[in-house]
Amino acid sequence: xxxxxxxxxxxxxxxxxxxxxxxxxxxxxxxxxxxxxxxxxxxxxxxxxxxxxxxxxxxxxxxxxxxxxxxxxxxxxxxxxxxxxxxxxxxxxxxxxxxxxxxxxxxxxxxxxxxxxxxxxxxxxxxxxxxxxxxxxxxxxxxxxxxxxxxxxxxxxxxxxxxxxxxxxxxxxxxxxxxxxxxxxxxxxxxxxxxxx
Amino acid sequence: xxxxxxxxxxxxxxxxxxxxxxxxxxxxxxxxxxxxxxxxxxxxxxxxxxxxxxxxxxxxxxxxxxxxxxxxxxxxxxxxxxxxxxxxxxxxxxxxxxxxxxxxxxxxxxxxxxxxxxxxxxxxxxxxxxxxxxxxxxxxxxxxxxxxxxxxxxxxxxxxxxxxxxxxxxxxxxxxxxxxxxxxxxxxxxxxxxxxxxxxxxxxxxxxxxxxxxxxxxxxxxxxxxxxxxxxxxxxxxxxxxxxxxxxxxxxxxxxxxxxxxxxxxxxxxxxxxxxxxxxxxxxxxxxxxxxxxxxxxxxxxxxxxxxxxxxxxxxxxxxxxxxxxxxxxxxxxxxxxxxxxxxxxxxxxxxxxxxxxxxxxxxxxxxxxxxxxxxxxxxxxxxxxxxxxxxxxxxxxxxxxxxxxxxxxxxxxxxxxxxxxxxxxxxxxxxxxxxxxxxxxxxxxxxxxxxxxxxxxxxxxxxxxxxxxxxxxxxxx
Numbered sequence: 001x002x003x004x005x006x007x008x009x010x011x012x013x014x015x016x017x018x019x020x021x022x023x024x025x026x027x028x029x030x031x032x033x034x035x036x037x038x039x040x041x042x043x044x045x046x047x048x049x050x051x052x053x054x055x056x057x058x059x060x061x062x063x064x065x066x067x068x069x070x071x072x073x074x075x076x077x078x079x080x081x082x083x084x085x086x087x088x089x090x091x092x093x094x095x096x097x098x099x100x101x102x103x104x105x106x107x108x109x110x111x112x113x114x115x116x117x118x119x120x121x122x123x124x125x126x127x128x129x130x131x132x133x134x135x136x137x138x139x140x141x142x143x144x145x146x147x148x149x150x151x152x153x154x155x156x157x158x159x160x161x162x163x164x165x166x167x168x169x170x171x172x173x174x175x176x177x178x179x180x181x182x183x184x185x186x187x188x189x190x191x192x193x194x195x196x197x
Numbered sequence: 198x199x200x201x202x203x204x205x206x207x208x209x210x211x212x213x214x215x216x217x218x219x220x221x222x223x224x225x226x227x228x229x230x231x232x233x234x235x236x237x238x239x240x241x242x243x244x245x246x247x248x249x250x251x252x253x254x255x256x257x258x259x260x261x262x263x264x265x266x267x268x269x270x271x272x273x274x275x276x277x278x279x280x281x282x283x284x285x286x287x288x289x290x291x292x293x294x295x296x297x298x299x300x301x302x303x304x305x306x307x308x309x310x311x312x313x314x315x316x317x318x319x320x321x322x323x324x325x326x327x328x329x330x331x332x333x334x335x336x337x338x339x340x341x342x343x344x345x346x347x348x349x350x351x352x353x354x355x356x357x358x359x360x361x362x363x364x365x366x367x368x369x370x371x372x373x374x375x376x377x378x379x380x381x382x383x384x385x386x387x388x389x390x391x392x393x394x395x396x397x398x399x400x401x402x403x404x405x406x407x408x409x410x411x412x413x414x415x416x417x418x419x420x421x422x423x424x425x426x427x428x429x430x431x432x433x434x435x436x437x438x439x440x441x442x443x444x445x446x447x448x449x450x451x452x453x454x455x456x457x458x459x460x461x462x463x464x465x466x467x468x469x470x471x472x473x474x475x476x477x478x479x480x481x482x483x484x485x486x487x488x489x490x491x492x493x494x495x496x497x498x499x500x501x502x503x504x505x506x507x508x509x510x511x512x513x514x515x516x517x518x519x520x521x522x523x524x525x526x527x528x529x530x531x532x533x534x535x536x537x538x539x540x541x542x543x544x545x546x547x548x549x550x551x552x553x554x555x556x557x558x559x560x561x562x563x564x565x566x567x568x569x570x571x572x573x574x575x576x577x578x579x580x581x582x583x584x585x586x587x588x589x590x591x592x593x594x595x596x597x598x599x600x601x602x603x604x605x606x607x608x609x610x611x612x613x614x615x616x617x618x619x620x621x622x623x624x625x626x627x628x629x630x631x632x633x634x635x636x637x638x639x640x641x642x643x644x645x646x647x648x649x650x651x652x653x654x655x656x657x658x659x660x661x662x663x664x665x666x667x668x669x670x671x672x673x674x675x
Contacts (some may be wrong), residue, residue, distance in 0.1 A: 039230050039231070053349065079200070085472075087347075115505065116367045117364060118367050118421065120359075120360045122419070124337070124339030124340035124342075125339065126340050126356050127356045129355060133355045133360070135360050136364075144474050145473070146505075148351055158367070158368070174353050175353050
């Protein structure tokens with residue numbers, strides 16, 4: 001019986017267990033237009049990648065705990081010291097010094113507004129979000145960049161105040177663990193698995 | 198805030214003049230099951246040879262190094278496809294290299310080819326681009342394209358790139374569009390125009406005689422973008438031969454192709470629009486200091502640059518390119534242009550980035566009729582016709598080939614050979630396409646200078662390829 005591939009790091013190396021690929025036979029492609037002559041074959045493939053978050057791991061770990069972390073350049077010799085980034089920048093893009101990890105949860109809860117948005121009726125393969133997906137780009141006071149995310153309740157508008165919600169009950173440890181709802185949304189309206197943190 | 202040093206803003210200078218000698222392309226379609234990619238590349242190279250009255254073997258003997266553009270190994274499931282194509286083109290053991298800059302791959306391939314000749318490394322190079330987007334279903338194709346966004350912070354949000362453009366569309370129309378309905382109609386007009394021009398292009402994949410209403414009623418992909426606002430997924434190949442002056446003269450002697458001077462400049466900007474920090478707008482040669490000082494007052498919400506409304510990469514490639522080639526005002530100095538209309542909204546955004554209109558006023562380029570072959574308001578030639586190929590919306594977006602296709606299209610106008618190729622009954626027949634009874638010759642009469650914009654990601658890479666008749670240069674030492 002196959003099991004999903006799992007990975008742990010031990011002594012600096014990935015240790016893998018379970019199935020990381022599934023072998024499926026090729027199938028012929030034939031042309032109905034040309035007397036069913038052979039045109040090609042299908043090449044089915046099911047693979048599992050092993051991906052590191054590196055220095056961004058702290059962000060994804062803390063989402064599951066209801067916290068949002070960003071980064072700040074604290075290098076006094078930088079041209080723009082004190083600049084705060086969300087999405088996370090492991091290194092300052094100006095001086096390339098390693099940034100300081102800062103907890104922006106309260107900033108996000110009290111100052112978030114929708115910079116722009118759209119409503120997505122279609123998705124690509126492997127999408128896990130319910131459609132229509134309400135993409136929102138969120139801006140925060142004192143943060144130089146804007147975060148791409150999605151709204152789980154209500155209809156988005158530019159300038160709307162929103163607050164973060166977190167998939168704390170069954171986290172996926174991906175960016176989809178973070179979502180937003182309009183300010184004042186009661187807990188009872190939150191999607192399954194999400195809390196205010 | 199971002200600031201640049203003077204060294205970073207230096208105008209690039211080619212070490213010697215570089216010429217586009219000939220070019221070619223294959224048929225473009227959503228799927229071409231009867232041909233391997235190499236066959237499409239050979240079709241393109243054979244056309245390039247034919248346009249200068251050579252056999253492919255004769256032309257190949259001039260080629261010294263090769264530059265190959267294709268966007269995604271994922272699409273063709275072939276790592277290092279460059280080596281496969283190079284071998285099948287019979288160009289072993291010449292040096293070659295792969296270029297990969299997303300949607301700008303075609304333009305970037307030309308950028309590398311031009312630099313190779315300008316530096317003196319090669320006197321004649323092949324720039325070939327292709328894409329094979331029919332080997333996965335459309336939804337998997339959308340997923341693969343979305344993998345060009347940041348895989349941790351963006352791709353999981355819908356796995357569809359259209360969404361990343363749609364948030365820009367929303368911000369743009371709310372800041373600069375002012376009235377949704379009229380702005381939506383302007384966007385739809387672009388789709389009508391590009392699908393309409395594709396009707397006169399035998400290579401094009403999506404010829405359509407449609408109305409603004411048809412576009413507005415097409416299914417929503419990512420509101421406010423609808424299916425007919427979006428570019429195509431395609432299969433196809435395109436190539437160009439880039440040479441120094443002596444080789445260019447030798448190769449074109451006695452042929453219809455006059456060697457064309459070529460410059461390519463590139464810009465880039467963060468892959469994630471979310472990461473854009475505010476900066477001052479870099480000014481193009483015809484723009485004035487403080488021109489945009491009151492942009493936020495005239496267009497509330499438009500004060501943040503580039504924000505979600507502009508493409509800094511597109512601005513930068515023309516910032517360099519216009520100065521390299523001596524272009525002061527593109528509306529006055531160019532005769533024909535191909536823009537990277539990945540989506541109707543990105544077409545409008547690009548008008549402002551490359552200076553066809555000031556920031557905030559891009560829609561006027563369409564509404565004035567300047568962008569048409571024949572201005573629908575006056576019946577006279579459009580001031581600067583754009584995307585007469587049908588663009589990415591009407592002709593194709595076989596990603597690695599796109600920027601080269603656009604450049605070929607511009608070159609055909611400058612060679613006065615547009616009708617010869619687009620009107621040739623044999624080409625229509627070979628592609629199993631019906632030439633419309635109302636086929637129109639879209640040759641821009643007397644065209645001497647043109648430009649193609651090749652664009653990637655949500656503006657992550659952008660190139661400006663400028664072509665000029667060498668007898669009509671704007672700057673003697675360019």
